[in-house]
Amino acid sequence: MNELHLETSPYLLQHAKNPVHWKAWNTNALAQAQKENKLIIISIGYSACHWCHVMEHESFENDEVAQVMNAHFINIKIDREERPDIDAVYMKAVQVMTGQGGWPMNVVALPDGRPIWGGTYFRKNDWINALEKLQELYQHDLQTILDYTEKLHDGLQSLSIIPTHKATPFNFEILERLIEKWQKSFDWAFGGMARAPKFMMPNNYEFLLRYGHQTNNQSLLDFVDLTLSKMAHGGLFDTLDGGFSRYAVDMKWHVPHFEKMGYDNGQLLSLYANAYKLTRNPLYQEVIEKTLSFIEKEWLTKEGSFYSALDADSLNAENHLEEGAFYVWTKEELQAILSEDYDLFAIVFNINPFGHWEHGNYVLIQNQSLAIIAQQQNISLETLEQKKKSWEQKLYKEREKRSKPRLDDKCLTSWNAIILKGFTEAYKALNEKNI
Structure with a gap:
């Protein structure tokens, strides 16, 4: 094992058996880099x-990669949730260098910690080639690296400087100009911004909801309603057990990276609660109640705090970690479970090309409300609602037999505050004392 076996972070412990000589971020690791230059x-x-996980499997578990990393570098692993302060510094550097960011984030820095190169996910051979070239440059052309590092450092410093000038009085014209520009990016087919991947960005819709209500802007309110409804109907929301995944890779909120994060779900509880206060939309109530139930069941500790996240990956039938394995269904599985109700279920949840993901797997998604489907199928709305509940209960029981996604059992104060705020807003919206 490397030094990460001494840590408590679930992420760092995942890497404790890598052949890479990982160290945690601490004074000893940084001092060693400077001592050994x-x-x-x-x-x-x-x-x-x-x-x-993909990069770990492809690179950090690979002996060839580990040999390169161990021979020439001091290797430090960081849990971005445990050390958001360090993550913020190097994320800004990667964004300046590449124009984008994300995780995994990989940076090469001088012995004093100043970044010289970085990016996000790298394939094995690209990673090896980059490291070998950087090491060669460091040995034979150090001045070029130092010149670049200084320019990057100056650029990062300039981004941090807040210009000193007198504050201008606030007026709504500033917001009106912002909204006018913002609306050009609205996706009026599926809600959210007209691009993929689609992140939920709850604060954006909290703002649009409040601004639309205060200014009687029905167009904005309609857009927020469209977005929240499409998110609730999409595969992004776990209709069987509640809770939202982090983001969707497509335009229609259909296929997520399946990790469920505490900060997302806490903020979305607040958002849907405030939207429910305004609209009394029963779909919003369903989302709130299911998400509350999910958080209490999966993340509430005996001490009354909340765990952080569920993994995107889980063990499949072949006992291999696979993204979304816990959540997806084949047509044959659904037919066996739902029997004579399968045809109607397939209409509601699009077991068809619209709902197909890949390799015969389906991610449940609605593209019409139950009211419209009931009318089209000539059955009562109440009957369809009861059938949907019954289907979800059957599928939930069947899904519980599968291997569950791994739990991140850190308890972060800031994320707990976000979740508790969501519970508070849900209580105020639903006025249920058992929340």
Whole structure:
């Protein structure tokens, strides 16, 4: 084992058996880099991150990669949820260098910690080639690296400087201009922004909901309603057990990276609660109640705090970790479980090309409300609602037999505060004392 076996973070412990000589971020590791005059590899991720697992399997578990990393570098692993302060510094550097960011995030830095190169996910051969070239440059052309590092450092410093000038009085014209520009990016087919991947960004819709209500802007309110409804009907929301995945990779909120994060679900509880206060939309109530139930069941500790996340990956039938294995269904599985109700279920949840993901797997998604489907199928709405509940209960019981996604059992104060705020907003919206 490497030094990470001494840590408590689930993410760091996942890497404890890697052949890479990982160290945690601490004074000893940083002092060793300066004493031995070695470049530092700083690799940042989190336990529920799918692409972090992919890069670990492809590179960090590989002896050839480990040999390169161990020979020339001090290798430091960081849990971005445990050390958001360090993550923020190197994320800004990666965004300046590459124009984008994300996790896993991998940075090479000078012995004093100043970044010289970085990015996100790298394939094995690309990773090896980059490290070998950087080490060669460090040995034979150090001045070029130092010149670049200084320019990067100056650029990062300039981003941090807040210009000193007198504050201008606030007026709504500023918001009106913002909204006018923002609306050009609205997706009026599926809600959210007209791009993929689609992140939920709850604060954005909290703002649009409040602004639309205060200014009587029905168009904005309609857009928020469209977005919240499409998110609730999409595969992003776990209709069987509640809770939202982190984001969708497509335009229609259908296929997520399946990790469920505490900070997302806490903020979304607040958002749907405030939207329910305004609309009394029963779909929002369903989302709130299911998400509350999910959080209490999966994340509430005996001490009354909340765990952090569920992984995107879980063990499949062949006992291999696979993204989404816990959540997806084949047509044959659904037919066996639902029998004579399968045809109607397939209409509601799109067991068809619209709902197909890959390799014969389906991620449940609605593209019409139950009211419209009931009318089209010439059955009462009440009957369809009861059938949907019954289907979800059957599938939930069957799904519980599968291997569950791994749990990140950190309890973060800030995320707990976000979740508790969500519970508070849910109580105020639903006025149920048992929340």
